[in-house]
Amino acid sequence: MQTFNGKTALITGASSGIGEQMARQLAAGGCHLILVARRTDRLDALASELGAVTVDVITADLADPLAADDVFERTQALGRQVDILINNAGFGFQKPLLSLPMTDQLGMVDVNVRSLLALTQRFVAPMVQRGQGWVLNVSSVSAWFPIPGMATYAASKAAVLHLSRALHEELKPFGIIVSVLCPGGTRTEFSSLAREKMDPDLEKAMMPADRVAAAGLQGLASGKAVVVPGVLYKLMVAVTRVLPGAWVARLAGSVMGRHH
Template sequence: MPTALITGASAGIGEAFACLLAEKKLHLVLVARREKRLQSIASEINTRGGSAEILVADLATPEGLTRVQNYILTHPIDLLINNAGFGLYGPTAETNPEKEAEMIRLNVVALTTLTRAALPSMLAKKSGQIIQVGSLASFFPTPYMTGYGATKSFVLHYSEALHREVKGSGVTITALCPGSTKSEFAELTGIRQYRPMTAVEVARQGLLASEQGKSFILPGMNNWLLTFFSRLIPRNWMVAMVARVFRDRS
């Protein structure tokens, strides 16, 4: 039975991935910090005839990241979904620097560490998929979410470059870059969202793009148009527009 490991699987897009993949009869390894929530999701999947186990870990800590890295190294997987991450909203000088460092460790360091753990075995067997969850913010500098946008820009560029490196190997790397999505993200980050998509629809489009071998997917026509038209105006105008949008989203 193919195995998929999903980080940030306790809610939102991660939970949606788990539900969709359970229907495809993959064995699921669900990773997150909240043990009770993971147990509830795994129990529901197993009750419905699926196959799921949990791996409790805080990927922003060395201990948690090493635990999941070692699991991947000793239990080769077929699909890795790097979904865990969070945002930090507010003027940079006023946000918590320790929280920002934690965000960078989770959004960037954990993602690259787990990707590198999974990739060798996938290349050796000439098959495998890795989905990296970026953001619409991957495409813009994001004043008032400065560090978050920078981490998600890394996710997009890293994934696109790696996709090209492994082209023809049987392994696919896909960056999933959703805009506003109905999940805990907005509540935890402290921002308002406009016309959010459902987490299930975002996850479904991510899986389809990965199966089609795409290097990235930007769900939602409005999001796609936004990135397209941003290329037609001077960059400083675009950054000013993003700043205006984000300034009053608390």
């Protein structure tokens, strides 16, 4: 990851899963880090392992409407220039709309979309002034599928996909690269939290978090607009282009949205 050697990356959701793996891989390539998540103990433990580079830790709950501004102001107070923004934080539930409290529905939108948008606007503005920067937003292969049983989550990730693709073109003239990583099933805490019981077929198709993280970082370094790791998930996305929309929704519900 020589592209990012000597740069500084801010990673949200850095305490586990894809975010943690990205932190490790960037640090191995000489990239300094600002790690953001809710769990200070996890962040501190990770930071202590990455001593070869400068690592700062910011504890924040991105469901809080004020969190994005707070994170930005704290990086300013640290005197750190953020060259790479990785919006990785996110969560979801595999439950029908009426089985999930409204606070949980809106929490998904707050973390997955609103905080991502707010952080992007905050950190991209200085990048534009400098004429260089990178943004990696973590969406999901779910972004292509309206998923009965995971409707809000899939919709939130579709918003991330479309926002990122638009910003890839909008910010290119200013020297900013925006990529969106769209993983399928990945072995992380997210998967166990999202589903009360893991479907055996889905579990078999899951990719290791380090491979997904590497694909995202390589895609960002090479300026790709959209990164979908894994042949299976590339095929799934291709299917949505040829099947009628109603079929796609029913298929997604039967495969990914099982909730009984």
